[in-house]
Amino acid sequence: MERRSPGVQVNQTIIKEAIDQVLAGNREAYRTIIQTYERKIYTYCYYILRSHEEAEDAVQDIFVKVYQELRRYEKRVSFRAWLYKVAYHHCLDQVRKRKRRNRLLSLYKEQQPKAYYNPNDEEPLQKLFMDDLTAEESNLLILKVVEQYSFEEMGQIMDCNSATLRKKFERLRKKLVRQRMNEGGSPHGEMARSN
Amino acid sequence: MEKWQDPTESQKMEHIRQTFQNHEMPVESFSDSIMKRIGDEGMEKRASRKGGNDFLKKSLVAAAAAAVLGAGIIGSGFISPVMAETLKQIPVVGSIFKGIDDKGLNAAEEKGLSTAPNLSVTHDGVTLKVTDAYYDGSRLAFAIEREGIDKDKMMAEMFIEPIEFDPEVKEQQYAKVTMNQSEKGLLGSAEVKLPNGKNLESQMSSFGDVEGKKNAILYDYRNLNNVEALGNEFELSITVPVTQIAEPFEIKVPVKKVTEGIIKLDLNQTKEAEEFSYRITKLELTPATSRLQLREEGKAPTVKEKDGYTTSEMFYEIVDELGNAFSSSGSFNLPAIVYPMVDKDFSPFPQTPKTITVKPFTYSIDESHKALRDEEGIQVKHYYPELEQTIQVEQE
Incomplete structure:
Protein backbone atom coordinates (compact mmCIF):
# COMPACT_ATOMS: atom_id res chain seq x y z
CA MET A 1 0.00 0.00 0.00
CA GLU A 2 1.21 3.48 -0.82
CA ARG A 3 1.35 6.25 1.70
CA ARG A 4 2.50 9.59 0.43
CA SER A 5 4.67 12.09 2.13
CA PRO A 6 2.94 15.43 2.25
CA GLY A 7 3.35 17.57 -0.81
CA VAL A 8 4.62 14.75 -2.99
CA GLN A 9 1.56 13.17 -4.46
CA VAL A 10 2.56 10.70 -7.10
CA ASN A 11 -0.07 9.24 -9.32
CA GLN A 12 0.56 5.53 -8.98
CA THR A 13 -1.57 4.67 -11.97
CA ILE A 14 0.68 6.77 -14.17
CA ILE A 15 3.76 5.04 -12.77
CA LYS A 16 2.27 1.58 -13.22
CA GLU A 17 1.29 2.44 -16.76
CA ALA A 18 4.76 3.83 -17.46
CA ILE A 19 6.35 0.62 -16.15
CA ASP A 20 4.09 -1.48 -18.37
CA GLN A 21 4.97 0.71 -21.32
CA VAL A 22 8.70 0.40 -20.69
CA LEU A 23 8.37 -3.37 -20.39
CA ALA A 24 6.42 -3.42 -23.64
CA GLY A 25 9.34 -1.69 -25.34
CA ASN A 26 8.49 2.00 -25.08
CA ARG A 27 11.78 3.19 -23.62
CA GLU A 28 10.72 6.82 -23.64
CA ALA A 29 8.09 6.08 -20.97
CA TYR A 30 10.97 5.61 -18.54
CA ARG A 31 11.52 9.36 -18.60
CA THR A 32 8.25 9.76 -16.66
CA ILE A 33 9.59 7.44 -13.97
CA ILE A 34 12.91 9.31 -13.76
CA GLN A 35 11.29 12.70 -13.52
CA THR A 36 8.86 11.57 -10.86
CA TYR A 37 11.47 10.21 -8.49
CA GLU A 38 14.87 11.69 -9.35
CA ARG A 39 14.78 14.52 -6.82
CA LYS A 40 13.86 12.17 -3.99
CA ILE A 41 16.59 9.72 -4.92
CA TYR A 42 19.16 12.44 -5.50
CA THR A 43 18.46 13.94 -2.07
CA TYR A 44 18.60 10.52 -0.45
CA CYS A 45 21.97 9.78 -2.07
CA TYR A 46 23.27 13.19 -1.11
CA TYR A 47 22.48 12.72 2.58
CA ILE A 48 23.93 9.23 2.60
CA LEU A 49 27.04 9.95 0.53
CA ARG A 50 27.47 13.55 1.70
CA SER A 51 28.82 14.70 -1.61
CA HIS A 52 27.10 16.44 -4.51
CA GLU A 53 29.40 14.81 -7.03
CA GLU A 54 28.87 11.34 -5.68
CA ALA A 55 25.12 11.89 -5.40
CA GLU A 56 24.96 13.01 -9.03
CA ASP A 57 26.76 9.90 -10.19
CA ALA A 58 24.75 7.68 -7.87
CA VAL A 59 21.32 8.90 -8.95
CA GLN A 60 22.19 8.21 -12.59
CA ASP A 61 23.68 4.79 -11.83
CA ILE A 62 20.61 3.89 -9.80
CA PHE A 63 18.13 4.78 -12.53
CA VAL A 64 20.16 2.89 -15.13
CA LYS A 65 20.25 -0.12 -12.81
CA VAL A 66 16.51 0.10 -12.14
CA TYR A 67 15.85 0.21 -15.87
CA GLN A 68 18.02 -2.81 -16.51
CA GLU A 69 16.38 -4.74 -13.71
CA LEU A 70 12.83 -3.55 -14.34
CA ARG A 71 11.66 -7.00 -15.32
CA ARG A 72 12.43 -8.20 -11.83
CA TYR A 73 10.21 -5.63 -10.22
CA GLU A 74 7.25 -7.37 -8.65
CA LYS A 75 4.20 -5.29 -8.18
CA ARG A 76 3.58 -6.67 -4.69
CA VAL A 77 5.87 -3.97 -3.27
CA SER A 78 5.43 -0.32 -4.14
CA PHE A 79 7.68 0.89 -6.92
CA ARG A 80 9.00 3.70 -4.75
CA ALA A 81 10.08 1.24 -2.05
CA TRP A 82 11.78 -0.88 -4.67
CA LEU A 83 13.59 2.19 -5.99
CA TYR A 84 14.79 2.97 -2.47
CA LYS A 85 15.97 -0.58 -2.12
CA VAL A 86 18.14 -0.27 -5.21
CA ALA A 87 19.34 3.16 -3.99
CA TYR A 88 20.11 1.88 -0.50
CA HIS A 89 22.22 -1.01 -1.74
CA HIS A 90 23.96 1.16 -4.29
CA CYS A 91 24.91 3.76 -1.66
CA LEU A 92 25.96 0.97 0.71
CA ASP A 93 28.36 -0.28 -1.96
CA GLN A 94 29.66 3.23 -2.56
CA VAL A 95 30.27 3.83 1.13
CA ARG A 96 32.09 0.51 1.42
CA LYS A 97 34.23 1.19 -1.63
CA ARG A 98 35.01 4.63 -0.36
CA LYS A 99 35.86 3.28 3.05
CA ARG A 100 38.41 0.90 1.59
CA ARG A 101 39.77 3.54 -0.74
CA ASN A 102 39.82 6.48 1.56
CA ARG A 103 40.93 5.47 4.99
CA LEU A 104 43.58 8.13 4.81
CA LEU A 105 41.17 10.65 3.46
CA SER A 106 38.84 10.17 6.39
CA LEU A 107 41.68 10.99 8.74
CA TYR A 108 42.10 14.17 6.78
CA LYS A 109 38.39 14.77 6.97
CA GLU A 110 38.50 14.62 10.72
CA GLN A 111 40.58 17.71 10.68
CA GLN A 112 38.65 19.29 7.84
CA PRO A 113 35.06 18.37 8.61
CA LYS A 114 33.64 20.50 5.82
CA ALA A 115 35.61 18.85 3.06
CA TYR A 116 32.70 16.57 2.09
CA TYR A 117 30.03 19.13 1.52
CA ASN A 118 29.38 22.50 0.09
CA PRO A 119 29.81 25.23 2.71
CA ASN A 120 26.90 27.10 1.12
CA ASP A 121 24.63 24.36 2.33
CA GLU A 122 25.59 24.92 5.88
CA GLU A 123 22.56 25.25 8.03
CA PRO A 124 21.71 23.38 11.21
CA LEU A 125 19.96 20.50 9.49
CA GLN A 126 22.68 20.03 6.91
CA LYS A 127 25.15 19.97 9.72
CA LEU A 128 23.07 17.39 11.54
CA PHE A 129 23.13 15.08 8.55
CA MET A 130 26.71 15.83 7.62
CA ASP A 131 28.41 15.81 10.95
CA ASP A 132 26.24 14.28 13.61
CA LEU A 133 24.71 11.28 11.97
CA THR A 134 26.29 8.24 10.46
CA ALA A 135 25.18 7.29 6.96
CA GLU A 136 23.11 4.52 8.45
CA GLU A 137 21.37 6.93 10.77
CA SER A 138 20.66 9.30 7.88
CA ASN A 139 19.19 6.38 5.99
CA LEU A 140 16.94 5.44 8.91
CA LEU A 141 15.85 9.03 9.38
CA ILE A 142 14.94 9.51 5.72
CA LEU A 143 13.05 6.25 5.34
CA LYS A 144 11.21 6.59 8.65
CA VAL A 145 10.67 10.31 9.11
CA VAL A 146 10.59 11.68 5.59
CA GLU A 147 9.13 8.73 3.68
CA GLN A 148 7.21 7.39 6.68
CA TYR A 149 7.76 3.75 5.89
CA SER A 150 6.81 1.11 8.44
CA PHE A 151 9.65 -0.90 9.96
CA GLU A 152 8.43 -3.90 7.94
CA GLU A 153 8.74 -1.91 4.71
CA MET A 154 12.13 -0.62 5.78
CA GLY A 155 13.17 -4.20 6.49
CA GLN A 156 12.24 -5.10 2.92
CA ILE A 157 14.20 -2.16 1.54
CA MET A 158 17.27 -2.89 3.63
CA ASP A 159 16.97 -6.68 3.62
CA CYS A 160 17.05 -6.88 7.38
CA ASN A 161 14.96 -7.62 10.43
CA SER A 162 12.31 -5.04 11.29
CA ALA A 163 12.74 -5.54 15.06
CA THR A 164 16.42 -4.61 14.78
CA LEU A 165 15.48 -1.51 12.82
CA ARG A 166 12.93 -0.53 15.44
CA LYS A 167 15.63 -0.71 18.14
CA LYS A 168 18.13 1.22 16.06
CA PHE A 169 15.61 3.88 15.29
CA GLU A 170 14.69 4.21 18.97
CA ARG A 171 18.36 4.80 19.78
CA LEU A 172 18.57 7.37 17.01
CA ARG A 173 15.52 9.17 18.34
CA LYS A 174 17.05 9.39 21.79
CA LYS A 175 20.24 10.66 20.26
CA LEU A 176 18.37 13.37 18.40
CA VAL A 177 16.42 14.38 21.48
CA ARG A 178 19.61 14.58 23.52
CA GLN A 179 21.49 16.43 20.93
CA ARG A 180 21.42 20.01 20.01
CA MET A 181 21.71 20.43 16.29
CA ASN A 182 24.62 22.81 16.39
CA GLU A 183 26.85 20.53 18.39
CA GLY A 184 29.52 18.49 16.73
CA GLY A 185 29.85 14.76 16.68
CA SER A 186 31.56 12.01 14.83
CA PRO A 187 32.18 12.94 11.20
CA HIS A 188 32.55 9.40 10.02
CA GLY A 189 29.79 7.99 7.96
CA GLU A 190 29.39 4.32 7.57
CA MET A 191 26.41 2.28 6.67
CA ALA A 192 25.93 -1.00 8.36
CA ARG A 193 23.89 -3.88 7.18
CA SER A 194 22.26 -5.77 9.95
CA ASN A 195 20.39 -9.00 9.83
CA MET B 1 4.00 6.58 12.41
CA GLU B 2 5.13 7.07 15.99
CA LYS B 3 3.93 9.87 18.19
CA TRP B 4 6.71 12.25 18.97
CA GLN B 5 7.01 12.90 22.64
CA ASP B 6 7.43 16.61 22.75
CA PRO B 7 6.64 19.51 20.44
CA THR B 8 10.31 20.33 19.98
CA GLU B 9 11.00 16.83 18.76
CA SER B 10 8.05 16.73 16.41
CA GLN B 11 9.02 20.16 15.10
CA LYS B 12 12.50 18.90 14.48
CA MET B 13 11.13 15.94 12.56
CA GLU B 14 8.84 18.15 10.53
CA HIS B 15 11.81 20.37 9.78
CA ILE B 16 13.77 17.37 8.56
CA ARG B 17 10.88 16.37 6.28
CA GLN B 18 10.55 19.87 4.88
CA THR B 19 14.25 20.25 4.27
CA PHE B 20 14.47 16.92 2.57
CA GLN B 21 11.50 17.62 0.33
CA ASN B 22 12.75 21.05 -0.62
CA HIS B 23 16.22 19.89 -1.46
CA GLU B 24 17.18 21.11 -4.92
CA MET B 25 19.11 19.19 -7.51
CA PRO B 26 22.13 20.83 -9.15
CA VAL B 27 20.44 20.42 -12.55
CA GLU B 28 16.84 20.59 -13.65
CA SER B 29 16.74 16.90 -14.44
CA PHE B 30 19.12 13.99 -14.99
CA SER B 31 16.68 12.35 -17.36
CA ASP B 40 23.77 2.71 -24.85
CA GLU B 41 23.38 -0.09 -22.36
CA GLY B 42 19.90 -1.47 -23.03
CA MET B 43 17.67 -3.54 -20.85
CA GLU B 44 18.75 -6.74 -19.24
CA LYS B 45 17.76 -9.63 -21.43
CA ARG B 46 16.80 -11.99 -18.66
CA ALA B 47 13.10 -12.47 -18.52
CA SER B 48 11.80 -13.58 -15.17
CA ARG B 49 8.28 -12.34 -14.84
CA LYS B 50 5.53 -14.43 -16.26
CA GLY B 51 2.89 -12.52 -18.10
CA GLY B 52 5.05 -9.52 -18.84
CA ASN B 53 5.59 -8.24 -22.32
CA ASP B 54 8.89 -9.98 -22.45
CA PHE B 55 8.64 -11.91 -25.62
CA LEU B 56 8.45 -8.96 -27.90
CA LYS B 57 10.52 -5.95 -27.10
CA LYS B 58 8.20 -3.99 -29.23
CA SER B 59 5.02 -4.95 -30.82
CA LEU B 60 3.14 -3.12 -33.44
CA VAL B 61 -0.49 -3.60 -34.05
CA ALA B 62 -1.33 -3.54 -37.69
CA ALA B 63 -2.32 -0.31 -39.26
CA ALA B 64 -5.70 -1.80 -40.15
CA ALA B 65 -6.57 -2.14 -36.48
CA ALA B 66 -5.42 1.41 -35.91
CA ALA B 67 -7.71 2.60 -38.62
CA VAL B 68 -10.71 0.89 -37.11
CA LEU B 69 -10.10 1.63 -33.49
CA GLY B 70 -8.18 4.89 -33.54
CA ALA B 71 -4.47 5.37 -33.15
CA GLY B 72 -4.74 6.36 -29.51
CA ILE B 73 -5.00 2.83 -28.21
CA ILE B 74 -1.81 1.55 -29.72
CA GLY B 75 0.38 2.49 -26.84
CA SER B 76 -2.00 1.44 -24.12
CA GLY B 77 -2.70 -2.16 -23.45
CA PHE B 78 -3.70 -3.21 -26.92
CA ILE B 79 -0.80 -5.60 -27.23
CA SER B 80 -2.35 -9.01 -27.23
CA PRO B 81 -1.79 -10.88 -23.98
CA VAL B 82 -1.23 -13.88 -26.17
CA MET B 83 1.85 -12.19 -27.58
CA ALA B 84 3.06 -11.21 -24.18
CA GLU B 85 4.66 -14.44 -23.10
CA THR B 86 8.05 -14.84 -21.63
CA LEU B 87 11.11 -16.17 -23.32
CA LYS B 88 12.98 -19.17 -22.08
CA GLN B 89 16.14 -18.17 -20.29
CA ILE B 90 18.40 -20.55 -22.15
CA PRO B 91 20.25 -19.12 -25.10
CA VAL B 92 18.67 -19.94 -28.39
CA VAL B 93 20.49 -22.33 -30.64
CA GLY B 104 2.19 -22.57 -30.16
CA LEU B 105 5.35 -22.02 -32.18
CA ASN B 106 7.38 -24.26 -29.82
CA ALA B 107 4.88 -27.06 -30.33
CA ALA B 108 4.82 -26.47 -34.07
CA GLU B 109 8.61 -26.67 -34.22
CA ASN B 118 16.31 -20.64 -45.39
CA LEU B 119 15.75 -18.27 -48.27
CA SER B 120 17.72 -15.06 -48.31
CA VAL B 121 18.09 -11.74 -50.09
CA THR B 122 21.01 -9.30 -49.89
CA HIS B 123 21.02 -5.55 -50.52
CA ASP B 124 23.72 -3.06 -49.62
CA GLY B 125 25.68 -5.50 -47.44
CA VAL B 126 22.68 -6.62 -45.41
CA THR B 127 21.26 -10.12 -45.81
CA LEU B 128 17.84 -11.15 -44.58
CA LYS B 129 17.08 -14.85 -44.31
CA VAL B 130 13.68 -16.39 -43.58
CA THR B 131 14.66 -19.16 -41.17
CA ASP B 132 11.32 -20.43 -39.86
CA GLU B 147 23.51 -10.83 -41.43
CA PRO B 162 -3.17 9.49 -36.27
CA ILE B 163 -5.87 9.39 -38.91
CA GLU B 164 -7.86 12.50 -39.48
CA PHE B 165 -11.45 11.56 -39.89
CA ASP B 166 -12.92 12.74 -43.13
CA PRO B 167 -16.62 11.94 -43.61
CA GLU B 168 -16.19 12.22 -47.40
CA VAL B 169 -13.85 9.23 -47.47
CA LYS B 170 -15.93 6.07 -47.53
CA GLU B 171 -13.27 3.38 -47.78
CA GLN B 172 -11.27 2.15 -44.81
CA GLN B 173 -8.38 4.46 -43.93
CA TYR B 174 -5.00 3.24 -42.83
CA ALA B 175 -2.79 5.05 -40.37
CA LYS B 176 0.48 6.19 -41.90
CA VAL B 177 3.39 4.36 -40.37
CA THR B 178 6.93 5.58 -40.92
CA MET B 179 10.25 4.23 -39.71
CA ASN B 180 12.89 6.13 -37.77
CA GLN B 181 15.75 6.11 -40.30
CA SER B 182 18.54 7.21 -37.97
CA GLU B 183 20.11 3.75 -37.67
CA LYS B 184 20.91 1.40 -40.56
CA GLY B 185 19.60 -2.12 -40.95
CA ALA B 190 6.29 -6.56 -43.72
CA GLU B 191 3.94 -6.63 -46.67
CA VAL B 192 2.72 -10.16 -47.26
CA LYS B 193 1.20 -10.84 -50.68
CA LEU B 194 -0.78 -13.93 -51.58
CA PRO B 195 -0.47 -15.69 -54.97
CA ASN B 196 -3.64 -13.89 -56.13
CA GLY B 197 -1.83 -10.59 -55.74
CA LYS B 198 -3.84 -9.53 -52.72
CA ASN B 199 -2.35 -8.55 -49.38
CA LEU B 200 -2.77 -11.01 -46.54
CA GLU B 201 -5.56 -9.88 -44.21
CA SER B 202 -5.55 -10.67 -40.53
CA GLN B 203 -7.33 -9.49 -37.40
CA MET B 204 -4.14 -9.16 -35.44
CA SER B 205 -0.62 -8.78 -36.65
CA SER B 206 2.53 -7.89 -34.83
CA PHE B 207 6.24 -8.08 -35.18
CA GLY B 208 9.16 -7.57 -32.86
CA ASP B 209 12.66 -8.45 -31.78
CA VAL B 210 13.22 -11.91 -30.39
CA GLU B 211 14.73 -11.46 -26.97
CA GLY B 212 17.71 -13.61 -26.18
CA LYS B 213 18.57 -13.91 -29.85
CA LYS B 214 20.45 -11.21 -31.67
CA ASP B 220 3.11 -12.95 -36.59
CA TYR B 221 -0.35 -12.83 -38.20
CA ARG B 222 -3.40 -14.25 -36.48
CA ASN B 223 -7.01 -14.77 -37.42
CA LEU B 224 -6.33 -14.74 -41.12
CA ASN B 225 -9.25 -13.69 -43.27
CA ASN B 226 -8.60 -14.24 -46.95
CA VAL B 227 -6.68 -17.50 -47.25
CA GLU B 228 -9.47 -20.11 -47.39
CA ALA B 229 -9.51 -20.38 -51.17
CA LEU B 230 -5.75 -20.77 -51.45
CA GLY B 231 -5.32 -24.50 -51.00
CA ASN B 232 -2.71 -26.22 -48.89
CA GLU B 233 0.49 -25.19 -50.64
CA PHE B 234 1.34 -21.83 -52.16
CA GLU B 235 3.99 -19.16 -52.31
CA LEU B 236 3.96 -15.94 -50.31
CA SER B 237 5.75 -12.83 -51.40
CA ILE B 238 7.13 -11.06 -48.36
CA THR B 239 8.48 -7.52 -48.72
CA VAL B 240 10.32 -5.95 -45.82
CA PRO B 241 11.53 -2.33 -45.67
CA VAL B 242 14.95 -1.81 -44.08
CA THR B 243 16.20 1.51 -42.72
CA GLN B 244 18.76 3.38 -44.85
CA ILE B 245 18.44 0.86 -47.66
CA ALA B 246 16.30 2.16 -50.48
CA GLU B 247 15.51 -1.16 -52.10
CA PRO B 248 12.96 -3.24 -50.20
CA PHE B 249 13.83 -6.86 -49.46
CA GLU B 250 11.49 -9.17 -51.31
CA ILE B 251 11.56 -12.86 -50.44
CA LYS B 252 9.36 -15.57 -51.95
CA VAL B 253 8.50 -18.11 -49.31
CA PRO B 254 6.66 -21.36 -50.05
CA VAL B 255 4.25 -22.38 -47.26
CA LYS B 256 2.58 -25.67 -46.54
CA LYS B 257 -0.59 -25.62 -44.52
CA VAL B 258 -0.57 -27.66 -41.33
CA THR B 259 -3.59 -29.95 -41.39
CA GLU B 260 -2.94 -32.21 -38.39
CA GLY B 261 -4.56 -31.39 -35.08
CA ILE B 262 -6.83 -28.74 -36.54
CA ILE B 263 -10.40 -28.45 -35.30
CA LYS B 264 -12.84 -26.16 -37.06
CA LEU B 265 -16.35 -25.91 -35.77
CA ASP B 266 -19.18 -23.92 -37.27
CA LEU B 267 -21.50 -23.14 -34.41
CA ASN B 268 -24.71 -21.37 -33.70
CA GLN B 269 -25.22 -21.15 -29.98
CA THR B 270 -26.53 -18.08 -28.20
CA LYS B 271 -26.61 -16.94 -24.60
CA GLU B 272 -28.63 -14.03 -23.35
CA ALA B 273 -28.92 -12.22 -20.06
CA GLU B 274 -30.80 -9.00 -19.53
CA GLU B 275 -30.11 -6.76 -22.51
CA PHE B 276 -26.99 -8.45 -23.86
CA SER B 277 -26.66 -11.55 -26.00
CA TYR B 278 -23.91 -13.15 -28.04
CA ARG B 279 -23.93 -15.92 -30.59
CA ILE B 280 -20.84 -18.06 -31.07
CA THR B 281 -20.39 -18.78 -34.75
CA LYS B 282 -16.97 -20.36 -35.10
CA LEU B 283 -14.27 -22.06 -33.06
CA GLU B 284 -10.89 -23.02 -34.49
CA LEU B 285 -8.21 -24.87 -32.60
CA THR B 286 -4.77 -25.37 -34.13
CA PRO B 287 -1.42 -26.38 -32.65
CA ALA B 288 -0.40 -22.69 -32.63
CA THR B 289 -3.54 -20.71 -31.86
CA SER B 290 -7.18 -20.75 -30.85
CA ARG B 291 -9.77 -18.57 -32.52
CA LEU B 292 -13.28 -17.69 -31.49
CA GLN B 293 -15.77 -15.81 -33.61
CA LEU B 294 -19.06 -14.49 -32.30
CA ARG B 295 -21.67 -11.81 -32.75
CA GLU B 296 -22.74 -9.46 -29.99
CA GLU B 297 -26.16 -7.84 -29.73
CA GLY B 298 -28.05 -5.54 -27.43
CA LYS B 299 -26.54 -3.43 -24.72
CA ALA B 300 -23.31 -4.29 -22.95
CA PRO B 301 -23.69 -4.95 -19.23
CA THR B 302 -22.27 -2.42 -16.80
CA VAL B 303 -20.98 -2.94 -13.31
CA LYS B 304 -19.89 -0.34 -10.79
CA GLU B 305 -16.66 -1.47 -9.13
CA LYS B 306 -15.43 1.91 -7.98
CA ASP B 307 -16.17 5.62 -8.31
CA GLY B 308 -14.66 7.17 -11.39
CA TYR B 309 -14.64 3.87 -13.28
CA THR B 310 -16.96 2.58 -15.97
CA THR B 311 -17.27 -0.80 -17.61
CA SER B 312 -15.11 -1.83 -20.56
CA GLU B 313 -16.28 -3.62 -23.65
CA MET B 314 -16.78 -7.36 -23.36
CA PHE B 315 -13.72 -9.58 -23.23
CA TYR B 316 -13.81 -13.36 -23.43
CA GLU B 317 -12.00 -16.09 -21.58
CA ILE B 318 -11.94 -19.65 -22.89
CA VAL B 319 -11.45 -22.51 -20.43
CA ASP B 320 -11.11 -26.21 -21.15
CA GLU B 321 -12.32 -29.06 -18.92
CA LEU B 322 -8.87 -29.21 -17.27
CA GLY B 323 -8.98 -25.57 -16.28
CA ASN B 324 -6.54 -24.23 -18.92
CA ALA B 325 -7.77 -20.67 -19.40
CA PHE B 326 -6.86 -17.94 -21.89
CA SER B 327 -8.22 -14.41 -22.20
CA SER B 328 -8.85 -12.37 -25.29
CA SER B 329 -7.37 -8.99 -25.99
CA GLY B 330 -9.52 -5.97 -26.69
CA SER B 331 -9.56 -2.23 -26.36
CA PHE B 332 -10.09 0.04 -23.40
CA ASN B 333 -11.82 2.67 -25.47
CA LEU B 334 -14.90 4.20 -23.96
CA PRO B 335 -17.81 4.21 -24.23
CA ALA B 336 -17.80 0.45 -24.52
CA ILE B 337 -19.59 -0.72 -27.60
CA VAL B 338 -21.21 -3.93 -28.73
CA TYR B 339 -19.59 -5.40 -31.83
CA PRO B 340 -21.68 -7.09 -34.50
CA MET B 341 -18.67 -9.33 -35.25
CA VAL B 342 -15.98 -10.38 -32.83
CA ASP B 343 -12.94 -12.39 -33.91
CA LYS B 344 -10.52 -13.16 -31.09
CA ASP B 345 -7.27 -15.07 -30.87
CA PHE B 346 -5.98 -17.00 -27.85
CA SER B 347 -3.04 -19.17 -26.90
CA PRO B 348 -3.39 -22.76 -28.09
CA PHE B 349 -4.51 -25.48 -25.68
CA PRO B 350 -1.79 -27.99 -24.82
CA GLN B 351 -4.12 -30.87 -25.79
CA THR B 352 -7.32 -30.92 -27.75
CA PRO B 353 -10.01 -30.14 -25.17
CA LYS B 354 -13.22 -32.11 -24.75
CA THR B 355 -15.18 -28.99 -23.91
CA ILE B 356 -14.52 -25.28 -23.94
CA THR B 357 -16.42 -22.88 -21.72
CA VAL B 358 -16.64 -19.29 -22.91
CA LYS B 359 -16.68 -16.81 -20.02
CA PRO B 360 -17.47 -13.20 -20.87
CA PHE B 361 -15.92 -10.60 -18.57
CA THR B 362 -15.27 -6.88 -18.38
CA TYR B 363 -12.65 -4.61 -16.85
CA SER B 364 -13.32 -1.34 -15.04
CA ILE B 365 -11.83 1.61 -16.91
CA ASP B 366 -11.19 5.17 -15.78
CA GLU B 367 -11.39 8.31 -17.91
CA SER B 368 -7.84 7.97 -19.13
CA HIS B 369 -8.49 4.43 -20.40
CA LYS B 370 -6.64 2.74 -17.56
CA ALA B 371 -7.98 -0.43 -16.00
CA LEU B 372 -8.71 -0.69 -12.30
CA ARG B 373 -6.09 -2.81 -10.57
CA ASP B 374 -6.22 -4.65 -7.27
CA GLU B 375 -3.66 -4.32 -4.49
CA GLU B 376 -1.28 -6.62 -6.30
CA GLU B 386 -25.21 -16.00 -16.45
CA LEU B 387 -23.58 -15.42 -19.87
CA GLU B 388 -21.23 -18.42 -19.83
CA GLN B 389 -21.71 -21.18 -22.37
CA THR B 390 -19.95 -24.42 -23.11
CA ILE B 391 -18.90 -25.73 -26.51
CA GLN B 392 -18.65 -29.50 -27.04
CA VAL B 393 -15.44 -30.19 -28.91
CA GLU B 394 -15.50 -33.55 -30.66
CA GLN B 395 -12.42 -35.64 -30.11
CA GLU B 396 -10.69 -36.73 -33.25
Missing part, protein backbone atom coordinates in the same frame (compact mmCIF):
# COMPACT_ATOMS: atom_id res chain seq x y z
CA ASP B 32 18.56 13.22 -20.56
CA SER B 33 21.84 11.72 -19.47
CA ILE B 34 20.12 8.70 -17.93
CA MET B 35 18.09 8.10 -21.10
CA LYS B 36 21.27 8.35 -23.15
CA ARG B 37 23.02 5.79 -20.98
CA ILE B 38 20.02 3.49 -21.19
CA GLY B 39 20.15 3.78 -24.95
CA GLY B 94 19.25 -23.11 -34.09
CA SER B 95 15.60 -22.55 -34.86
CA ILE B 96 14.14 -19.25 -33.77
CA PHE B 97 10.72 -20.82 -33.16
CA LYS B 98 12.32 -23.32 -30.80
CA GLY B 99 13.68 -20.62 -28.55
CA ILE B 100 10.64 -18.39 -28.35
CA ASP B 101 8.39 -18.95 -25.39
CA ASP B 102 5.38 -19.02 -27.57
CA LYS B 103 3.87 -22.39 -26.80
CA GLU B 110 8.80 -29.75 -32.01
CA LYS B 111 6.19 -31.63 -33.98
CA GLY B 112 7.93 -30.73 -37.21
CA LEU B 113 4.98 -28.64 -38.35
CA SER B 114 7.03 -25.55 -39.10
CA THR B 115 9.33 -25.29 -42.06
CA ALA B 116 12.83 -23.92 -42.46
CA PRO B 117 12.81 -22.15 -45.82
CA ALA B 133 7.77 -20.39 -41.17
CA TYR B 134 4.46 -21.71 -39.88
CA TYR B 135 1.03 -21.62 -41.46
CA ASP B 136 -2.17 -23.38 -40.44
CA GLY B 137 -4.90 -21.40 -42.15
CA SER B 138 -5.57 -19.37 -39.03
CA ARG B 139 -2.08 -18.21 -38.10
CA LEU B 140 0.98 -17.36 -40.15
CA ALA B 141 4.34 -16.71 -38.50
CA PHE B 142 7.81 -16.36 -39.90
CA ALA B 143 11.19 -15.45 -38.45
CA ILE B 144 13.92 -13.52 -40.20
CA GLU B 145 17.61 -13.46 -39.38
CA ARG B 146 19.90 -10.59 -40.35
CA GLY B 148 25.90 -8.02 -42.28
CA ILE B 149 24.93 -5.89 -39.30
CA ASP B 150 25.33 -7.25 -35.79
CA LYS B 151 23.21 -5.75 -33.06
CA ASP B 152 20.51 -6.82 -30.65
CA LYS B 153 17.95 -4.53 -32.11
CA MET B 154 16.26 -5.64 -35.29
CA MET B 155 13.01 -3.72 -35.31
CA ALA B 156 12.88 -0.11 -36.47
CA GLU B 157 11.17 2.44 -34.30
CA MET B 158 7.80 3.13 -35.85
CA PHE B 159 5.95 6.41 -35.87
CA ILE B 160 2.23 6.14 -36.26
CA GLU B 161 0.40 9.20 -37.45
CA LEU B 186 16.41 -2.08 -38.90
CA LEU B 187 13.26 -3.71 -40.21
CA GLY B 188 9.77 -2.32 -40.56
CA SER B 189 6.37 -3.86 -41.04
CA ASN B 215 19.63 -10.31 -35.25
CA ALA B 216 16.30 -12.10 -35.18
CA ILE B 217 12.78 -10.84 -35.68
CA LEU B 218 9.40 -12.50 -35.69
CA TYR B 219 6.40 -11.56 -37.80
CA GLY B 377 -1.45 -4.54 -9.43
CA ILE B 378 -3.57 -7.05 -11.31
CA GLN B 379 -6.37 -5.76 -13.48
CA VAL B 380 -9.73 -6.45 -11.89
CA LYS B 381 -12.01 -8.66 -14.00
CA HIS B 382 -15.74 -8.92 -13.56
CA TYR B 383 -17.28 -12.18 -14.79
CA TYR B 384 -20.88 -12.78 -15.84
CA PRO B 385 -21.74 -16.40 -14.95
